[in-house]
Amino acid sequence: MVLRIEVTSIDDPEGPRVSQMARSLGILGLTGCTVSRVHNIRGQLSDAQVELLCRELLVDPVVDTHTIGVSNPLGRAVEVAVQPGVTDLEARELERAAAELGLPAIEVAMARRYDLLGEVSDTDFETLVGRGLVNSTVEHWSPNQLEPEFSAAAAADVRVAAIELSTLDDGELLDLSREMLLSLDLEEMRAVRAHFESEGRRPADAELETLAQTWSEHCVHKTFRAEIALTHHHSDGSATSSVHDGLLDALRRATEALDPWWLRSAFVDDAGIVAFDDHDDLAFKVETHNHPSALEPFGGANTGVGGVVRDVIGVSARPIACTDVLCFGPVDLPDADLPEGVIHPRRIRDGVVAGVGDYGNKLGLPTVNGAVIYSEGYVGNPLVYCGSLGLLPQGSHPTEAKLEDRIISIGGKVGRDGIHGATFSSASMDATTGDTVGSAVQIGDPITEKGCIEVVERARDAGLYNAITDCGAGGLSSSVGEMGEDLGVEVDLSTVPLKYPGLQPWEIWLSEAQERIVLAVPPDRVAEMQSLCDQWDVEMTDLGRFTGTQRLVVRHGSTDVVDIPMAFLHDGLPRRHMSAVWTDPTPADCAPPGFESAHVLRLLAHPDVASNEDIVRTYDHEVRGGTVVRPFVGPEADGPSDAAVLKPLGTSRNALAAVLSNGICPRVGKLDPWAMAMMAIDEAVRNLVAVGGNPDRVALLDNFCWGDPTKPDRLGGLVRAVQGCVDGAELYEMPFISGKDSLFNEFDGEPIPGTLLISALGLVPDMAHAIDSAGSAVEDDVWMVGTQSDHLGGSLIAEILELPTTHLPPMVFDPLSRYRAVHAAIASGLITSAHDCSEGGLCVAASEMAIASRHGISIMAPPGSDQPLAAFANEAPGRILLTSRPADRAAVAAALGEHASLVGNVTDEPMIRLSSGETIVEISVEAAVSAFRDRIVP
């Protein structure tokens, strides 16, 4: 018997959200929307038991009404449910809770019902369903009552298929690679064929899949290991050629050359590790989850956060914070300009933001630093960078599995979710991608991951494991395959807990079901591990053992599934030889127009500059009680800060704090990816220094998001950007400790703008001297650190005014001595507030300081630019605005020396006054606030 209970809350926020979305889609006939939760319940319940269920679990007596059966439709209706196989946490929770209530076992299938009020035409209905209510990649729907599908699939025989390779010619090898979604090229397919010919047998399906996962761009970074020949066409018509022997090695060598004493681990593990104080280390990692977020924004971003947090768990650290940097298409993109198969940027943005917040908030991690960038280049392929910071006692991360250790998996169950995620992210997308790889998208379960955090922290402190790794792309095939590289492993898949029956061995082996961690546990500690897991409600499975045979052996009960030598799996991949081309843009310049107040207001209201408080406040940035400098600061808590300062819980023995910041400037990358890298490093560093971070303790992370690297023009920009990172690490004397590349970010053959995110992790020596952009007092002096430039290439003002200039400002000559001087002044308490100059230049930085403090500010353009617009809107790197007490003027001048000039003062009158020669631009702080906060430009 299936019972249906509909519950409607009078204040369900989803209803008004649908109405608002309808308006934005131009559907004016909709006058309202009522949303109900539909519980389809299969089981034998008496009337009294149904009443008990409603009273105790389903219906809030103050705000809910309910109907048993089907309610009368109020107008047109839509009923939506997740497709079978997609995680439905609410249904599982309800089943468990019913058992706790003492009810007979029930099965639950949830749905959402929308009753659409008013006059909704067929076309409008179709638009609303397709564009707003249903994501067909993970959901199905009906205009009436949706037939519930309970989550049991038919059991199937365990089957392993052998695949014939030796008779295939080159074309057929490539066809096979495509059909099986292997994403392997011809040379790689030939290497696979040769291996199995040498063993005199046909490979099993799971063996091919294992190789494809392990050899995927996502897992092994083929492009970053390739030998690349670059041809660089310069703007004067000349060309130079160079050979780049491994981009990853180049970054690693830059770090090795610096090798500071506080560096604990770089590039070798799931996350980079640096020293915090005498007792603890910090682990930091940033990942991307772009393709999944394009198809299912909430789930893609949700599992993006989950994945990077697991990277931090995978180095034995307790996660303590999250970051997110997001690149979307313009949210006001006309529907007519939306390519087929693409979700509108507005919906992607809303879904991604909700997904990031949901996961971080539920893990109890503060999301403290980030950025949002909008450009047409990201319409078909948004970028979702998720970062996580962790804390671990020094020397507490064991990395060597021992012979006969058990392979222990903890966390979630396995379904078909996420199969082929690693290979899917290693190919470009088009309109059909959603249909062919829908299974690559999944919904997260943060509570299970939270359990893993608690268990791993305690297991680490009790010394229960010898090695640990997260289960991410490629599932067990990658994590177990990597962990057993030296010793060899034997795994029995029949022990893996499944969400539903019917999975074939290769599917279990490859599933990217989330929230799993794999550990090497000595046999005599397994019982302790089990009781720890029981205590924290975390499922634990013993998968097998480390054997010493140097082979990857996988069985399902008595059926052989995989038997590959580790040497071939990890070293058999042929190295790629690739060619790359970079062509400098044809030089162009133009005289900028005169400088007006409207320019400042337009800059402040530009989506990349304007306040994203509406996003940030949906993230908990206070949990763990360690947030010292917040994303928004000042008396009205609406001024943007430069970086996050965090005092980790449990480290109150000293005043040290951590700083997180980021730099990203894709506009510059279109002109020169090398300069983009240098300027992104500078942006991250100056943000970090501006809140009190010490420039001598900065670790960097790189995240490259690029197009298809097999196309030489895409690869050329990537090589240049990597070179910029290498040169930047040397110039700034800051090591890269971890990084990631996400390639094949293309839609329908169009690449995204090559986009590099630099994330920086540093230390504030004394958190009492952490500052923000709001702390100035009236009469304070205003200083500008750094030098001006007339060049507007790559700047936001050039984009807004469509100035065709290609000239970039010069890079900073000696950044470290400049930032050391600024840091010394801040650390000695001389500086009352600071704010970096980035998008929009000096005028935006000054305005944002006025917004943050609600004081006025008066600035005379420093020398270095004769043209007023350029003087106030150039984006030369290396510049920070500082304020200090008038009484400290001599001390500040002495501390900053040649690095800064006195440019103005903080005023009581709430006006922003910018003067350069004869030109004086004046804006009220109030007008700046409405441009920045409400995006209103008169």
Next chain:
Amino acid sequence: MTKPPILIPHASGTNRDQEAAQAIDIAGGDPRVVHVNRLLNGDVSFGDHAAILIPGGFSYGDSLGAGGRLALELRTWFADELGVAVRAGRPILGICNGFQALVKAGLLAGPQRPVGRSVTLTHNSNGKFECRWVTLGIEPGCRSSWLAPLYELVVRCPVAHGEGRLAVADAEVLESMDDGGLVAFRYLDSGSTPRGSAGRADGVYPANPNGSVADIAGMCDATGAVVGLMPHPEDHIFDWQRPSGPPGGSGLPLFQAFVEASR
């Protein structure tokens, strides 16, 4: 002086338990974070503790409504133990998710009604999760004896929740809450630091961050021992945790009073 043992139950998905433990520790108590599984299987007993603090977080993912399943467990598994604690007048404090669970478990049910409870915590009026600092005033007429020494106290601390709007079944409920001294905390206008000039938020966002009726941020039960609130005073124990703005407003006195009452 001995430190009274304070039980901090941890359900799967609980967070802010470590900050709560830190606040209790600094306030002079002995915090003990215990997973509900260990309370259920008898490893640890409620009776060995002088007070109970149910912390914030997303117990069981809030899949059955905020605090819903934890409320069920409080009702079904631990009803006897909690009943004993309430009758003995031992202080019980629920913060955020802990408050939601106490309300839905009926321990903070509002004025007596023949059927069901008369108050609930539901979606913020703007429909979104909201994280921001707020100013709280302890209600002078509040019947909680352990809050009594704090009637002049103003606390500044963050809220971080999606379902923190206190709603009542009807206007009568509100009246009897006032009459019965069941209102414990209200959101104040952020400018009102000295208690003398305190003004209520009057429902205005963002001082009242979620649209709670009559600016109610927290309540107590008829015995005065059980207290719950949505904001997080455990995140304002040290001066450095406070963003720029007026000085003072620490949450520590609240935890000191809680620990004192548990002695």
